[in-house]
Amino acid sequence: MELGLSLGDSSRPLLGFMEKPREASNQLGLGFNTTLSIGPIITRQKDQQHEQEEYEEEETKPKSNNNNINTRRTRDPNDLSSKPNNNNNPVLHQLDLLPQLSFPWHPPSENGSFSSELGGSSRGLDVNAQPPPAEDEAEEAAALSSSPNSAASSFQMDLCIYNNRGGSFYKRDSEGEAYDQRASSRASDEDENNGGDASNTRKKLRLSKEQSAFLEESFKEHNTLNPKQKLALAKQLNLRPRQVEVWFQNRRARTKLKQTEVDCEYLKRCCETLTEENRRLHKELQELRALKTSNPFYMQLPATTLTMCPSCERVATNSTSTSSSPSATINANTGAIKTSNNNNDSPSKAIGFPFGKPRFHPFVHTSQQPHQHQSPAS
DNA sequence: AAATCCGTGATGGTTACGTCA
DNA sequence: GTTGACGTAACCATCACGGAT
Numbered sequence: 001m002e003l004g005l006s007l008g009d010s011s012r013p014l015l016g017f018m019e020k021p022r023e024a025s026n027q028l029g030l031g032f033n034t035t036l037s038i039g040p041i042i043t044r045q046k047d048q049q050h051e052q053e054e055y056e057e058e059e060t061k062p063k064s065n066n067n068n069i070n071t072r073r074t075r076d077p078n079d080l081s082s083k084p085n086n087n088n089n090p091v092l093h094q095l096d097l098l099p100q101l102s103f104p105w106h107p108p109s110e111n112g113s114f115s116s117e118l119g120g121s122s123r124g125l126d127v128n129a130q131p132p133p134a135e136d137e138a139e140e141a142a143a144l145s146s147s148p149n150s151a152a153s154s155f156q157m158d159l160c161i162y163n164n165r166g167g168s169f170y171k172r173d174s175e176g177e178a179y180d181q182r183a184s185s186r187a188s189d190e191d192e193n194n195g196g197d198a199s200n201t202r203k204k205l206r207l208s209k210e211q212s213a214f215l216e217e218s219f220k221e222h223n224t225l226n227p228k229q230k231l232a233l234a235k236q237l238n239l240r241p242r243q244v245e246v247w248f249q250n251r252r253a254r255t256k257l258k259q260t261e262v263d264c265e266y267l268k269r270c271c272e273t274l275t276e277e278n279r280r281l282h283k284e285l286q287e288l289r290a291l292k293t294s295n296p297f298y299m300q301l302p303a304t305t306l307t308m309c310p311s312c313e314r315v316a317t318n319s320t321s322t323s324s325s326p327s328a329t330i331n332a333n334t335g336a337i338k339t340s341n342n343n344n345d346s347p348s349k350a351i352g353f354p355f356g357k358p359r360f361h362p363f364v365h366t367s368q369q370p371h372q373h374q375s376p377a378s
Numbered sequence: 379a380a381a382t383c384c385g386t387g388a389t390g391g392t393t394a395c396g397t398c399a
Numbered sequence: 400g401t402t403g404a405c406g407t408a409a410c411c412a413t414c415a416c417g418g419a420t
Contacts, residue, residue, distance in 0.1 A: 205386095205387060205388085205416095206386085206387080206416095206417080206418090207386090207387080224408095224409080227407095227408090242388090243387080243388090245408085245409095246387065246388060246389085247386090247387075248409095249388095249409075249410075249411090250386065250387065250388085251386095252409085252410080253410075253411070253412095254385090254386085256410095381420100382419100382420085383418105383419080383420075384417100384418090384419080384420095385416105385417095385418085385419100386415100386416090386417095386418105387414105387415090387416080387417105388413100388414080388415085388416100389412100389413085389414075389415100390411100390412095390413090390414100391410105391411085391412090391413105392409100392410080392411080392412105393408100393409085393410080393411100394407100394408090394409085394410100395406100395407085395408090395409105396405100396406090396407085397404105397405085397406085397407105398403105398404090398405085398406105399402105399403095399404085399405105
């Protein structure tokens, strides 16, 4: 069975700053060919064969209600615009050290361990732990669906690290590497089942570096997951689908937060720039008014020195001023100033008419050269 | 060793949307 | 064709754990 996943609407760039060349992403499925063995290898128990069957059944059976996972919602378009660039990607450098993994939505590499998706005979991951009992049967059926022991399993991943207060399910050594690996959520479930003291304390899962890096890469591929992708990813990482889902949710939220901070900073700078420009123009206006007061014949000044349209009160530094020269439109009644500058990056242009629209006046401004005035009298 | 900060996994509520009766 | 119930998934605010300082 091919894992040809429809990724939904790719047109919406959620995270523009993350956009990267698409072609690079296709390399992702290639590189993880290293066998990694961290910690004890705990082979999956036999009853998981049953779970696998459940899972595959879950995969193939039509869902009762809405199984059109790609079209049903518009709110979860898989963002294909977030594209990885392996060339300068530190995470990928990390991932070079990772076991052979490929994203489920990538075609498997030739010798890839993820040789086929959900029903494939070989897996990218030798499962070290038994996932927890179900809290949601359907989900758990999927969660438990990590492949049964496969001779083709190519590596063991540093998996769930979980610290069970009572009995130290998971610990990290001084370098943060997991050395006691079991299913993370199982611990919590056991706690729940035991109804022990720990039942009220939330257990904190820490994903391994490899899991995080892989999720990170997946996120760069698609910052949302459809259910198939979620399941496949969960399976590969030996996490529950819910955990993958939550990870993506949190990742999206925190990326958005970061972007918001960046945007805020940018707007702040824009505001400062505009404020400064406004101050400068006000000052210029005052100077012009002072000049007008002190010299009522200012209109007779050489045109090369100062011109001002008596109607629109637009001031230019000389009469031959063209549209390439910056100028200011001043409303003498309100003191409103509108700058005119050919530079498209001008903040005043970007924000339109912050001080109100220009007044209508009988002077004819040509559209392309607004300062070439034609007097009605002439 | 205790306090604090920070990153992050997890949870519950809300909202939007699709399907079905 | 419209409407309400229901399921699903995303988003959001928040909590809480645990490592770092």
